[in-house]
Amino acid sequence: MKSFATLLAFVLALGVSVDAIPAPPSNKEDPSVGRCKKPVIRKEWRTLSNKEKDNFLKAVNCLHKQKKAKTTKFYPGATTRFEDFIAEHKQQTPYIHLVGHFLPWHRLFIAEFENTIRKECKYDGGVPYWDYTKDSEDIALAPVFADSHGFGGNGTPPPGTSPEPFVPYCVTTGPFANWTLNIGPGVSQERLAEPRCLSRSIWKDIATVWMAPEIEAEIKRQTYFGAMTRSLEGEPTFEEVGMHGAGHFVVGGTSSDVFTSNTEPIFYLHHANLDRIWWEWQQTNYADRLWDISGSIIPRRPDVFEGGDYSNLPSGNVTLDFPLSMGKLNTGKDGNVKIKQIMDVFGGKKDKKDKDAGVLCYNYDSTPDA
Numbered sequence: 001m002k003s004f005a006t007l008l009a010f011v012l013a014l015g016v017s018v019d020a021i022p023a024p025p026s027n028k029e030d031p032s033v034g035r036c037k038k039p040v041i042r043k044e045w046r047t048l049s050n051k052e053k054d055n056f057l058k059a060v061n062c063l064h065k066q067k068k069a070k071t072t073k074f075y076p077g078a079t080t081r082f083e084d085f086i087a088e089h090k091q092q093t094p095y096i097h098l099v100g101h102f103l104p105w106h107r108l109f110i111a112e113f114e115n116t117i118r119k120e121c122k123y124d125g126g127v128p129y130w131d132y133t134k135d136s137e138d139i140a141l142a143p144v145f146a147d148s149h150g151f152g153g154n155g156t157p158p159p160g161t162s163p164e165p166f167v168p169y170c171v172t173t174g175p176f177a178n179w180t181l182n183i184g185p186g187v188s189q190e191r192l193a194e195p196r197c198l199s200r201s202i203w204k205d206i207a208t209v210w211m212a213p214e215i216e217a218e219i220k221r222q223t224y225f226g227a228m229t230r231s232l233e234g235e236p237t238f239e240e241v242g243m244h245g246a247g248h249f250v251v252g253g254t255s256s257d258v259f260t261s262n263t264e265p266i267f268y269l270h271h272a273n274l275d276r277i278w279w280e281w282q283q284t285n286y287a288d289r290l291w292d293i294s295g296s297i298i299p300r301r302p303d304v305f306e307g308g309d310y311s312n313l314p315s316g317n318v319t320l321d322f323p324l325s326m327g328k329l330n331t332g333k334d335g336n337v338k339i340k341q342i343m344d345v346f347g348g349k350k351d352k353k354d355k356d357a358g359v360l361c362y363n364y365d366s367t368p369d370a
């Protein structure tokens, strides 16, 4: 495998041996006002009981059985509530990656998904997160890939053939075996139905490098939002794939298609994990980090997104007032929520006179005393 040596060389060149992370300050000053009192708690996948795991897996299956999709009119390929989320992500892909609002948009998106399974599928927990640093030495053994109480295993080659590396095969084990997904793949915003299976092609070596604990430590070592988000998201090259990119490519198949990566249900655990890293980073220094936002409105590599039209977008940086759209998923007034409304996961606001209240109410089990 050619690119692995390059990846490794790059990581070694970075010198990712990392200083200890500063402990969260005992923060007496109130960093925000109007925080919610009973946050939903998001737990790491392996710490859930079998029943809790099954409840989440059932909720995902429930959403994919709900036929009343909201986006079908606009997106004929979307036929279920689960596919509504794929349609929305596919449509917005050129505008929400490699930008300053990459983390804020995905924070709101995961919360929207969480609210939807709680409301429509009687799920009573938070979206779990996957801390893959615990599995990076042999990612294929990660509990998320278990057939029972897990998301099922690697793709299976057709009978009588042997698996080839980097070739995606349909998932035939676990709770999503033989799923049909109607939104087609491809690096475009194509809206018509193109039924396909959920496929995977687990890539162990990318995990060894990019999901190692040192990579998370390196992200958290950054001192301002712009540096932190770039370190976390990575760039659209294998040399700088970052933890975000690696989290998609490690599962492979459906998950590696940027536009429709959330066809893979593990997407939600991956992005909850990235959100946890951001939130833990914010908490280590509320004064400087709770409201710190920066980065461009237009992607720093617009050339990688087919179908993006940036002609009407301003060329500057995002601010706390920048709108995040959930499109047809309908969160917030007029479908838009401002970045300042999602910076605090407890829904607090910076200024009590501000009329835009926070819209979130959750926390991670790793950070119970925020």
Ligand SMILES: [Cu+2]
Binding pocket: 089, 096, 097, 106
């Ligand atoms: Cu995304």
